[in-house]
Amino acid sequence: MQSDTRTISEHCRSANLKTERVRIAITLPTFRRPEHLIATLDSLEALNAGDEAAVVVMDNDAEVLEGAAAAAEWLKTARLKGMVIVAHQRGNCHAYNAGWQTALQTFPELEHIAVIDDDELATPGWLDRLRKTAERTGADLVGGPQTPVFSDPSLERWRKHPVFQPHYDRTGPVPILYSSGNVMISRAVLDAMPRPFLDPAFNFIGGGDSDFYRRAKARGFTFAWCAEAAVMETLPSRRTEFSWLNARSLRNGAISAIIEKRQDPGVAGRLRRMGKSVALLLASPVRGVKMWARTGSAVAGLYHLQVAAGRLMAEAGLVNEQYRNPESN
The missing domain is CATH 3.90.550.10 (Spore Coat Polysaccharide Biosynthesis Protein SpsA; Chain A)
Known part of the structure; x- marks a missing residue:
């Protein structure tokens, strides 16, 4: 080659x-x-x-x-x-x-x-x-x-x-x-x-x-x-600013949904992904409170909510290209 x-x-x-x-x-x-x-x-x-x-x-x-x-x-x-x-x-x-x-x-x-x-x-x-x-x-x-x-x-x-x-x-x-x-x-x-x-x-x-x-x-x-x-x-x-942490957390959720889509394409696969995303969204308040208690950080407590939101946004084609501008990453 x-x-x-x-x-x-x-x-x-x-x-x-x-x-x-x-x-x-x-x-x-x-x-x-x-x-x-x-x-x-x-x-x-x-x-x-x-x-x-x-x-x-x-x-x-x-x-x-x-x-x-x-x-x-x-x-x-x-x-x-x-x-x-x-x-x-x-x-x-x-x-x-x-x-x-x-x-x-x-x-x-x-x-x-x-x-x-x-x-x-x-x-x-x-x-x-x-x-x-x-x-x-x-x-x-x-x-x-x-x-x-x-x-x-x-x-x-x-x-x-x-x-x-x-x-x-x-x-x-x-x-x-x-x-x-x-x-x-x-x-x-x-x-x-x-x-x-x-x-x-x-x-x-x-x-x-x-x-x-x-x-x-x-x-x-x-x-x-x-x-x-x-x-x-x-x-x-800057990587401790809320805007960066929020973007990274949403991105993590989006990536997980995108990879799952590649593993399980089609209508049935999308329904399974949506069901998982909604379940994660519903569970995020309880998981978030536990994370807040463990880390002492309310921002960290938002992580599971942000991941679930990122997954749902990816289904709508909304994915943040966090590496598009490396200087701000």
């Missing part, structure tokens, strides 16, 4: 990148965060993974290329080797697809792809812990927590809001994963899944990862969680 140079182009690579030695490619999508991108790369270099790991940076801003330029300069002196590509089509699904495709093409002995975002920092042992969990459990895909780090310490109270909570709290096999911000995927999964890996229909609403995991599960692939393999996610203060 050859890269489509209209949509993917190589910007640079380490001068002494030994492609045949690489077993794990760490794919790192970026969009207009050059300073934090360098911090992410520094955290990856600190893992001391050796020649068996390489980083693939995917700049999704083909116009300005701030990330590509910053990463290219970083690679000149870094112990961690890798390459920088440009994903010319805007959207996070396009960026992920470009990185995964490039890794498969570039590293003939590739065994796993790991993913970290450009607003995250790898913790010590991150890569090794994901891999060991995969070996121990036999899972094809292993995820880990994205621990929030708020830019203002006074915002720590928001940590208990559901949108910032990990989906699992114990290491071991799990039914499925939901986020691509911290995950390791075996090559067998990528070899088996149809291209594009992530459906571009989810580019600006999110959920392409959840849809990918659902399809991978349908093909018999298995999942695990590694609670010790955390990444630290830097959160700007």
